Amino acid sequence: MSFPKVGVIGAGQLARMMAVPANDLGIDFKVFAAIPNDSAAQVANFVLGDYTNINQVLEFAKDCDVLTFEHELVPQGVIKAVEAAGIKVYPRSESFAYSQDKLEMRKKISELELPNPKWQKYKGGISEINFPLIAKLPSGGYDGRGVFVISSEAELQDLQKKTGTLLLEEKLDFDFEISVMVARSPHNQAATWPATLTIQSNGICTSTITPVPEMSDLLAEKVQAAALKIASGISLVGVMAVEMFIVGEDFYINELALRPHNSGHWSIEGSHTSQFEQHLRAILDLPLGSTAMRDDFVVMGNILGGDKSDMYRPYLHLMARTPGLKFHQYGKEVKPGRKIGHVTMCGKNLLQLQQEIAHATDYMNGVIDE
């Protein structure tokens, strides 16, 4: 057998969804899990271990043609140790750093002459940025964690005592938030998908619409070009989400995530090539797949854990009501606010898609019960 072997550090839903195209492409695929009940370990070959343990990761990686990650928490030291052992790791440690350290990311975006919000490293005083502002931990935050809205210098000093280094950013009065998924291979082939509108609630993405409705063609092109420029600028290999704020006809880079991302889940049904397949193609240096959309609109809704613990019985109602609705369960225990799955629907009538997705997610998490 000449098919390569891919190892994924992490065994959450992203690794779980990556297993599908791996199997379709015949790629030998395994995940590095913490426990056998991890989302991806339920459906793929797995090895148990601790991703902060260099020796365990090296042991896992040694028979892999390529190693990759599904989260940002893997220490740089571990990634560098794998690289030093001569094993291909994508994205590379120097690229991955930009999703692990938001201060480095801000510097890089400035270097690339792409629009940042006003920002500075907090050193005991602020200039140019007015309160209220955003203070961020440079590392470790996601889904709104590690991000604080700060109204005064006193608050800021208090926060710094608790957290250490802080990145400060102006609090933009944006019109909406978008994400542009981009893929790039070692051959320098790169491709983006149409931009996605991401709708947040309490810092957590609840639903997405692709393409972004009511965005000018010019802006749609600009944000895709920006994503491609960043991908090239940080020598990305794999897929990346570039999250942006939109203000009128302007965009500002918000965050980078160097991995398949919640804002790209729509691509499973909505594009000829899903972000998960594209990630595999990119890290294996295979030609990238078509990122064309398969329908006019795709709406994705996250299923967040709520009062209901039974996620199966809702199928009876939802499948009967909406025969075109696609479900993705992550095999996770229901906990309040936890992303335990998502639903997707493709079609031509955006309003109808939004209504069906909103109904489905509300029904799954118990907000409505009929």
Added chain:
Amino acid sequence: MSFPKVGVIGAGQLARMMAVPANDLGIDFKVFAAIPNDSAAQVANFVLGDYTNINQVLEFAKDCDVLTFEHELVPQGVIKAVEAAGIKVYPRSESFAYSQDKLEMRKKISELELPNPKWQKYKGGISEINFPLIAKLPSGGYDGRGVFVISSEAELQDLQKKTGTLLLEEKLDFDFEISVMVARSPHNQAATWPATLTIQSNGICTSTITPVPEMSDLLAEKVQAAALKIASGISLVGVMAVEMFIVGEDFYINELALRPHNSGHWSIEGSHTSQFEQHLRAILDLPLGSTAMRDDFVVMGNILGGDKSDMYRPYLHLMARTPGLKFHQYGKEVKPGRKIGHVTMCGKNLLQLQQEIAHATDYMNGVIDE
């Protein structure tokens, strides 16, 4: 967890492709495999055993909410033993019999007043049917095996000495062959997909086109209605392929396969609901999914084992040439003529789709090498 558990007898590519929607729906899924390297056992939880051994099958089935099959070779005695043990098995033994015994199938189709080719059980003489005719083993044949073209009474007698019971059928001078996939649930909900043109070579399906080009709307409706009538008439639960011969504006039932079928592989990308997801929905008595097509045309090509043993390197050429091509590897060792995977492409230009699929399958199996 309230998600049901489904067990599949058999671990070939059909079970492998069923694992994907099982995971997406959160269904607990396991396969009964002969060896750990079976196609589905590579990517899903499995138990090893012999599907002709009643005790082993009962042991496998005892914690399943529903048991199902991916091939016709499971003995009736084994299925009935599982039913007698109070475990749900779909399709039921009495339905499954129609795909296991072609004489019973012919009788049933006559009973349902649907068009059979002329047929008779061979009892040492023929009436109504002229030579050359088709002689079939009532059980165990697939991909052209167990099917013989017979030119004389002497040949027929020779064959019968070797094989025993034979079903004789007129050799129709048909225009083309089609397949209609149909699903039906215990609730009596049923759904068909548009009919598929199946293109055969030496008795093996090499490619399919969906929907059947140049078929009248009236005939397209008639064949779907016939598939629904058979599904109801044999109390089908699950999905079934109804293979038919088309002669002008007439159709004749050829074969029934009570399982996901090669002629339905197009539905993975081509329909909102794949045959594999629909089979799971049907046997779990969930509402069926939309069978609407996702594009104007879908062409599927089987990758048959040829001279090439390396199925990975062709990706470099084929992915670069055709970014919308979708690959499905079954994880099977390459043997001449063996189905080891398939490719699918969806679009609006049928001729282009056919050319790309023909190129891809020829390139994969070594017929062309550029």
